Structure formats: C-alpha cells, structure tokens
Amino acid sequence: MGLLSFSSLALTALAISTPLASAANAIFYPKINLTDTENNLIQAHGGAILRSASSDDNNWYWFGEDKTGLTNSGSFIGVNCYRSSNFVSWERVGHVLSPQDGTNISDSKIVERPKVIYNDKNSEYVMWFHGDNSSYGAAQVGVATSQTVDGQYSWKGNFKPFGNDSRDMTVWKDPDDGSAYLIYATNGNADFSIASLDSDYYYPNESLYTFEEKFWEAPGVFKIDGVFYLIFSRQDGWTPTDNFYMTSTSMAGPWSEATLLAPEGSYAYLTQNAYDIVIEGSKQVVYLYYGDHWSGNQLGSSTYAFHPTTHDGETLSLYKTGAWTLDLATGEWSDLPFDSITAADSTTPDTNLVPCEDGCAGGQAANMTSETSFSFTYSGGAGAKVLGIEYVYNGPKNRFLHIGVTLNGAQAEGNALMETTRGTTYAQEAPFPVELADGDEVTLKLLDADGNAFLIDGVKVYEDLR
Ligand SMILES: *[C@@H]1O[C@H](CO)[C@@H](O)[C@H](O)[C@H]1NC(C)=O
Ligand SMILES: *[C@@H]1O[C@H](CO)[C@@H](O)[C@H](O)[C@H]1NC(C)=O
Numbered sequence: 001m002g003l004l005s006f007s008s009l010a011l012t013a014l015a016i017s018t019p020l021a022s023a024a025n026a027i028f029y030p031k032i033n034l035t036d037t038e039n040n041l042i043q044a045h046g047g048a049i050l051r052s053a054s055s056d057d058n059n060w061y062w063f064g065e066d067k068t069g070l071t072n073s074g075s076f077i078g079v080n081c082y083r084s085s086n087f088v089s090w091e092r093v094g095h096v097l098s099p100q101d102g103t104n105i106s107d108s109k110i111v112e113r114p115k116v117i118y119n120d121k122n123s124e125y126v127m128w129f130h131g132d133n134s135s136y137g138a139a140q141v142g143v144a145t146s147q148t149v150d151g152q153y154s155w156k157g158n159f160k161p162f163g164n165d166s167r168d169m170t171v172w173k174d175p176d177d178g179s180a181y182l183i184y185a186t187n188g189n190a191d192f193s194i195a196s197l198d199s200d201y202y203y204p205n206e207s208l209y210t211f212e213e214k215f216w217e218a219p220g221v222f223k224i225d226g227v228f229y230l231i232f233s234r235q236d237g238w239t240p241t242d243n244f245y246m247t248s249t250s251m252a253g254p255w256s257e258a259t260l261l262a263p264e265g266s267y268a269y270l271t272q273n274a275y276d277i278v279i280e281g282s283k284q285v286v287y288l289y290y291g292d293h294w295s296g297n298q299l300g301s302s303t304y305a306f307h308p309t310t311h312d313g314e315t316l317s318l319y320k321t322g323a324w325t326l327d328l329a330t331g332e333w334s335d336l337p338f339d340s341i342t343a344a345d346s347t348t349p350d351t352n353l354v355p356c357e358d359g360c361a362g363g364q365a366a367n368m369t370s371e372t373s374f375s376f377t378y379s380g381g382a383g384a385k386v387l388g389i390e391y392v393y394n395g396p397k398n399r400f401l402h403i404g405v406t407l408n409g410a411q412a413e414g415n416a417l418m419e420t421t422r423g424t425t426y427a428q429e430a431p432f433p434v435e436l437a438d439g440d441e442v443t444l445k446l447l448d449a450d451g452n453a454f455l456i457d458g459v460k461v462y463e464d465l466r
C-alpha cells in the first residue's frame with residue numbers, strides 16, 4: 001500500500017493529547033516496559049497497589065518484588081515501593097523490606113507476592129508475603145509492619161498458617177467492615193484456602209473455606225455491590241494460564257462455579273492476576289485488574305498489564321485493550337484511538353501472506369520467519385508512538401520469540417517479547433514504543449530462528465501519551 005492516511009480517530013487523539021496526559025488521567029499500554037521517574041524499569045512484580053490511609057495523601061503506592069537481573073530464580077532482593085498520583089509517573093521510594101542475613105528472609109530465600117493492608121485499630125500498615133526457601137519447601141507466610149505506608153517494614157517472622165504449608169497467597173481487607181482475609185494455596189499446592197485474620201492482621205484467625213484438589217494460585221478479591229469476586233489462575237510456574245473468578249455473598253462461601261475472566265486460551269491476555277484495585281471515581285467505580293506478564297526465562301524483564309474490568313450482573317470480564325485512558329477523578333475510561341495497518345497492506349516483497357485463522361482485519365496474516373518481514377510507510381505525524389503488534393503464536397511452552405523493528409533500515413531500540421502461548425491461536429497484542437516521523441519505513445522482523453508458525457495480523461499505531 002501507499003502512504004498511510006491517519007484516521008479521524010487518531011486525529012482526535014492528537015487534538016486531545018494534552019488533557020489526556022494531565023495529572024488526573026492515567027494512560028495504560030498493557031505489557032509495555034514501565035519505567036520510574038529515574039528511567040529505570042519498574043521492579044514491582046507480584047505486587048499490590050493501594051492508597052495511603054492519610055486523606056491528604058493523593059498517591060497510590062505500588063509494592064512488589066524487585067527481580068532486577070534475575071533469570072529464573074526468585075532469590076530475595078527486596079520489596080520495592082513506588083508512589084504515583086496518576087499511575088503514569090512512578091517515583092521509586094526504595095526497598096521497604098530488605099534481606100536480613102541468616103534469617104528466613106535472607107538473600108538466599110524467597111519473598112513473593114507482598115501485599116499491604118492498613119489496620120485502623122493499630123494505625124499500622126501490615127505486609128504479608130509468601131516466604132520460602134530456594135526449593136520452595138519451607139512454604140510459609142511472612143508478616144511485617146510499618147507506621148507509615150512507605151516506611152521501612154519491620155519483619156515479625158515467617159510461619160505456617162494453622163501449621164499448614166502456604167505458597168501463593170494474598171491478603172485482602174473488606175473496606176465495609178475492616179475484616180481481613182488470607183487466601184492461600186496449601187496442602188502441597190493442591191488446595192486453595194480462605195481464612196479470616198485476627199483484629200491486628202498478624203495471624204490467621206479462623207479457617208473459612210477450602211477448595212480441594214484445584215491447583216489454583218494468584219488470588220485477588222473485588223467486592224462489587226456486596227458480592228465477593230475471588231479471582232485466581234491455574235498453576236503452571238511462570239507460564240501463562242487462564243484466570244477465573246467465583247462469586248459469593250460471604251467470604252466463607254458457598255462459592256459459585258469457577259468462570260473464565262477472559263476468553264479461554266487468551267490466558268487473560270498473557271497475564272496472571274497480581275492485585276485488584278478499586279478506584280472510586282465521581283461518576284463510576286472502576287475495578288482495575290493489575291496482572292503480571294511473566295517472562296519465565298528472564299524474570300527481571302517481566303512486565304505488567306493494567307486492564308479495566310466490566311461487569312454485567314455477576315459476570316466479570318477482563319476488557320481486552322492495547323491502550324486505554326482512565327480519568328482517575330471521574331472513573332470514566334476509554335480505549336485510545338489508533339491507526340491500523342494490516343498485514344495485507346505490507347510493502348515488503350518478502351512478506352509471506354497466509355490466511356488469518358482468527359478473523360483479523362485484512363483477512364491475511366504475515367507468516368514471520370527469519371527470511372520474511374512486514375513493512376509499511378508511516379505518515380501519521382511525527383512523535384512518540386506505541387506500536388501494538390497483533391500476533392498469533394501457537395508455539396510450545398516457554399519458547400519466547402522477539403520482534404525487532406527497523407526504521408529506515410536501522411534497528412530500533414528494544415524488542416517486543418512474544419510470549420509462548422502453549423497451544424492456542426488466540427490473537428495477542430504486544431507493545432513497542434518508537435519515535436516516528438512521516439515517511440519512515442517501518443519493518444518488523446522476527447529476531448529468533450524458529451520453525452514454528454508465527455503470524456502478525458497487523459499493527460495498531462497509538463500516540464505515546466505517557
Ligand atoms: C527448604 O525447607 C524444607 C522444609 O524445612 C527442607 O526440607 C528443604 O531441604 C529446604 N530446602 C533448602 C534448599 O534449604
Ligand atoms: C523461620 O522458619 C523456621 C522454619 O523453617 C521456623 O521454625 C521459625 O519459626 C522461623 N523464624 C522466623 C523468625 O521466621
């Protein structure tokens with residue numbers, strides 16, 4: 001095809017880019033590399049995001065695992081904390097829990113899934129985490145406390161809830177009555193249990209419900225109109241799996257059947273539930289899903305995905321999007337507009353077009369091998385963009401492929417991690433930030449040699465409004 005014509009939708013984005021980028025508006029590109037205000041990758045995996053209890057503090061606090069430089073081990077580096085008033089600009093506070101030599105949280109141990117809840121009675125923040133040794137045989141929870149949300153958390157110790165093993169977990173506080181709950185995988189990871197916490201939030205108080213022989217993990221909770229939604233995923237190490245939810249009018253159950261949170265085989269758009277955030281806008285409440293996009297061979301390069309959820313009756317769904325904006329004051333959100341380039345429009349002679357299995361726009365996909373490519377000439381106006389590369393990869397487990405982008409023949413910095421999808425033809429979208437000018441020749445190429453079918457349906461071009 002010839003020069004691109006930018007759609008009126010995209011022009012709208014240009015026209016309103018200033019208000020969109022204002023303090024009250026969050027902008028999300030699921031799975032993009034997120035950096036902090038010092039331009040370092042945000043290291044807050046398996047985390048939690050909450051507001052401070054102080055009414056004059058407008059910030060959100062993001063706690064999570066620092067996995068800097070880690071490949072496939074989870075050794076404890078520190079629990080990081082970041083703060084932001086807009087979910088876009090994150091300032092790193094630093095480690096709020098650090099390794100302590102010769103203890104159950106030394107740098108040879110495991111500290112995963114740190115979650116923080118505020119205890120009103122004691123005016124204290126209480127952090128819970130999965131504490132373990134390097135073989136995951138200790139299987140404990142750990143508890144640490146701080147008087148301030150972003151202070152140093154003082155470690156109280158690790159233990160087994162009710163003497164039983166505990167691995168993947170969360171704690172969740174019911175904002176309506178202050179009761180708090182531990183949800184944890186137990187009995188050798190087979191069972192999934194819910195327990196109430198004591199009034200200090202230091203210990204589990206009473207075991208409330210156990211799902212037996214399920215092999216579930218990554219728990220999180222939304223309470224919507226008095227109904228509890230318990231979100232979780234299947235277990236498969238760092239490999240993506242589907243995420244589900246169940247509902248109940250009591251944390252003690254009975255719980256509904258498990259229902260998919262996103263289409264089967266989309267693996268929750270290649271994420272695993274980390275934390276579920278409620279944003280009370282003046283016009284509507286937003287139930288914001290924050291998932292981890294694990295990079296199983298390079299854990300330190302794992303990214304994050306924020307998706308809005310929609311609910312209709314008691315049906316909860318992750319909303320599929322490549323880029324969206326949320327007005328934090330009103331709770332209103334929408335997809336960012338984009339211009340769309342389909343594979344069938346590719347200008348490179350070596351594009352190997354094949355029929356699209358997933359009904360993509362243009363009807364054809366580019367079959368990407370080390371010999372083929374997909375190109376287009378850009379003409380949407382100069383500036384920072386995010387390419388949303390739409391692809392299908394029906395490859396084996398934990399086989400990561402990378403898409404490189406060249407601009408006018410020169411390699412652009414960065415590469416998009418194409419997830420293994422372990423046997424599915426669900427079309428995913430990977431973000432690739434790039435600076436573009438009119439007339440740029442953009443070429444996508446597979447950087448890895450791989451015989452498996454890897455198909456690109458097309459590319460969406462969004463403004464980069466971060
Ligand atoms: C982890 O703890 C379990 C239970 O105490 C123990 O059997 C196992 O040997 C420990 N693993 C390591 C690597 O220390
Ligand atoms: C450390 O873990 C051991 C079990 O491996 C447990 O007996 C001990 O109470 C724990 N101590 C602390 C302070 O966490």
Ligand SMILES: *[C@@H]1O[C@H](CO)[C@@H](O)[C@H](O)[C@H]1NC(C)=O
Binds near residue numbers: 163193
């Ligand atoms: C602890 O584990 C045992 C064995 O799986 C089980 O019978 C018991 O109910 C568990 N206790 C609690 C409080 O979950």
Ligand SMILES: *[C@@H]1O[C@H](CO)[C@@H](O)[C@H](O)[C@H]1NC(C)=O
Binds near residue numbers: 205
């Ligand atoms: C702890 O459990 C007991 C019953 O075992 C119950 O009476 C009490 O209210 C519970 N406390 C909290 C804080 O949930």
Ligand SMILES: *[C@@H]1O[C@H](CO)[C@@H](O)[C@H](O)[C@H]1NC(C)=O
Binds near residue numbers: 041414415417431433
């Ligand atoms: C994201 O960051 C990782 C780690 O620094 C890097 O390898 C990768 O190329 C980056 N991806 C993009 C699209 O820039």
Ligand SMILES: *[C@@H]1O[C@H](CO)[C@@H](O)[C@H](O)[C@H]1NC(C)=O
Binds near residue numbers: 451
């Ligand atoms: C893509 O190309 C490879 C290599 O030529 C071939 O083996 C594969 O069957 C093609 N995939 C599709 C979906 O046509």
